[in-house]
Amino acid sequence: MEVNVNIFVFVKRVPDTESKIRIEHETNSIVEEGLNFVLSPYDEFAVEEALQIREAKGGKVTVVSVGSDEATAVLKKCLAMGADEAVLIKDNAPELYDGLRIAKIIAQAMKSKFPDYNLLLFGKQSVGADNALVPSMVAALLDLPQINVVTKLEVEENSVVAHREIEGAYEKVIVSLPAVISAQKGLNEPRYETLKGIMMAKRKEIPVLTLQELGLDEEELAPKLELVKLESPPPRHAGRVVEDEPEVAAKKLVEFLRQEAKVV
Amino acid sequence: MIIVYMEVRDGKVKKSSLEVLSEAKRRASELNQEIVAVCVGHGLGALAPEVIQYGAKRIIILDNPLLSNYSPSGYAFVLTELCGELAPQGIFFAATSLGRDLAPRLAAKLGVSLASDCIQTAVKDGRLEVKRPIFAGKALATFRFKSSPVIVSLRPNVFALDTPGDEQGEVEKKEISVPEDRVQDRVSEILKEEGAELDVTEAEIVVSGGRGMKGPENFDLLRELTRILPHSALGASRSAVDAGWIDHQHQVGQTGKTVSPNLYMAFGISGAIQHLAGMSSSKVIVAVNKDADAPILKVADFGVVGDLFQVIPPLKEELKKVLSE
Numbered sequence: 001m002e003v004n005v006n007i008f009v010f011v012k013r014v015p016d017t018e019s020k021i022r023i024e025h026e027t028n029s030i031v032e033e034g035l036n037f038v039l040s041p042y043d044e045f046a047v048e049e050a051l052q053i054r055e056a057k058g059g060k061v062t063v064v065s066v067g068s069d070e071a072t073a074v075l076k077k078c079l080a081m082g083a084d085e086a087v088l089i090k091d092n093a094p095e096l097y098d099g100l101r102i103a104k105i106i107a108q109a110m111k112s113k114f115p116d117y118n119l120l121l122f123g124k125q126s127v128g129a130d131n132a133l134v135p136s137m138v139a140a141l142l143d144l145p146q147i148n149v150v151t152k153l154e155v156e157e158n159s160v161v162a163h164r165e166i167e168g169a170y171e172k173v174i175v176s177l178p179a180v181i182s183a184q185k186g187l188n189e190p191r192y193e194t195l196k197g198i199m200m201a202k203r204k205e206i207p208v209l210t211l212q213e214l215g216l217d218e219e220e221l222a223p224k225l226e227l228v229k230l231e232s233p234p235p236r237h238a239g240r241v242v243e244d245e246p247e248v249a250a251k252k253l254v255e256f257l258r259q260e261a262k263v264v
Numbered sequence: 265m266i267i268v269y270m271e272v273r274d275g276k277v278k279k280s281s282l283e284v285l286s287e288a289k290r291r292a293s294e295l296n297q298e299i300v301a302v303c304v305g306h307g308l309g310a311l312a313p314e315v316i317q318y319g320a321k322r323i324i325i326l327d328n329p330l331l332s333n334y335s336p337s338g339y340a341f342v343l344t345e346l347c348g349e350l351a352p353q354g355i356f357f358a359a360t361s362l363g364r365d366l367a368p369r370l371a372a373k374l375g376v377s378l379a380s381d382c383i384q385t386a387v388k389d390g391r392l393e394v395k396r397p398i399f400a401g402k403a404l405a406t407f408r409f410k411s412s413p414v415i416v417s418l419r420p421n422v423f424a425l426d427t428p429g430d431e432q433g434e435v436e437k438k439e440i441s442v443p444e445d446r447v448q449d450r451v452s453e454i455l456k457e458e459g460a461e462l463d464v465t466e467a468e469i470v471v472s473g474g475r476g477m478k479g480p481e482n483f484d485l486l487r488e489l490t491r492i493l494p495h496s497a498l499g500a501s502r503s504a505v506d507a508g509w510i511d512h513q514h515q516v517g518q519t520g521k522t523v524s525p526n527l528y529m530a531f532g533i534s535g536a537i538q539h540l541a542g543m544s545s546s547k548v549i550v551a552v553n554k555d556a557d558a559p560i561l562k563v564a565d566f567g568v569v570g571d572l573f574q575v576i577p578p579l580k581e582e583l584k585k586v587l588s589e
Contacts, residue, residue, distance in 0.1 A: 019537075021399045021403045099377060100371070100377040131381075132364050132368070133380065134368075135368075136336065136368035137371065137372035141372055147449060148364075149365075151512075166361040166362070166454075167360065167361055167465065169454050169455060171454055171455075172455055174452055175448060179449075184512075185520070224409065225377050225407050225408070225409060227406075229406040230403055230406075231406075232402075232403060236544055238564065238567070239564055239565035241566075241569060244570075249568045249570055250575055250582050252568075253575075253582075263469070264493060264583065
């Protein structure tokens, strides 16, 4: 059934999960030098889902990133995976882990530039800020239904059915479109870019929108959180290591748990 | 006034909400604020005595049949109305799947931001300050708030639970009206896995397996340990999940869940950096690994170098023995 879904996927550039995070204390930020930046892993599931929906139902996939020029690289990756269009909303503000700013920018962009959307797809959280704020906040600002942490999604003509992961179970939710959905691992297997896709993405122009063009001013976007301090977690030290016969090792381990650590 | 959102599942108040209530009380007394516990749903009156025992002097139950099942838009709607009426200075949630879904929706409706999944709260110079992990715990960030109300969600299993006492409190049941079109995303059904176990984020003990488990069938060995150990859950490393041996619900690490149990037991997990990030804040870590150079042994309080398939059977017997004492 052809339903032509107009899908927007919101993506972020983040350090890959193998990265060691170092802190620059003077600026209260992480040291970016030497980090390998990638498309945030949960966003990859969102892009893949959008492509699968387009393939099954028809429609269009537009990927959007809010950030500096460097975010172009992750938009190119999404184009190479098969997205139709990409848009960069330029925002050079330092990372303050304040999702409201990003949510306001996205909501305003949708209202003023892309009002005929059907489905807004996100990763369930960015890898890094780990906040999981933006999808719910965008849904609130646009007054849309939301289903977060989704592992199964079916799009019908005017509605979607989703399974949302909760503790030890799934919630089945049916909402009408337009809607906000955020992707969890397990939703699908993201595809690799094809050589043809990479070549096409290379040539494709990525339009840039500024906050002024969206009619946003800094006062409206002023941070609501103040980042007081960044620090490394207290280091853990290696404890005792035993290399005995299994029965002896098991006995020592249980003694440790029972008498020293007192956790069983 | 500080509102504490009390989450109800299967007709019971969640332990993580009682932990949040305990922590909110500690901060509220420093800030000279009263605590109001708020439940949303339908027909929840019977829960009040337990919430009172944990020290809530005032409980408000927002009741409407349309709210019998969770709906982020519907719940955020009634909480926004309540905040308009009460003008709270703070709202505390548990960082459960519901709390992490609902709190940001409410925050955006109130025009404020929030700090998710906090692991520490404090009052400094009369203001609330919170600490939360970023990069799944590879770094910690401390925040203050520039707007009111202050909204936070607190990680389950981190904050001390008060002892219930013989307390008094008043219960206010508000039959609140909700336009039907404000409930846009109501849960229609809860699908439970057959024999579903406790979730890793809520367990006191996590028994986790990695590539060293060698195959899906061997996770039964770990399941047996979780049946022996009270309040324990089954975890897994990314490689075990990506190999298809176990559902991703169980994954601990940077693209899985970040956990802080009292005890984390790692079997056949080498300790990739993205895994260590997700479990390093566990109170006690033990590991069984055949490789003496495995990174997991650098963070474990107690490590066994050996074959997990030979260690688990006697370990099971020893645990049974001491737990029956």
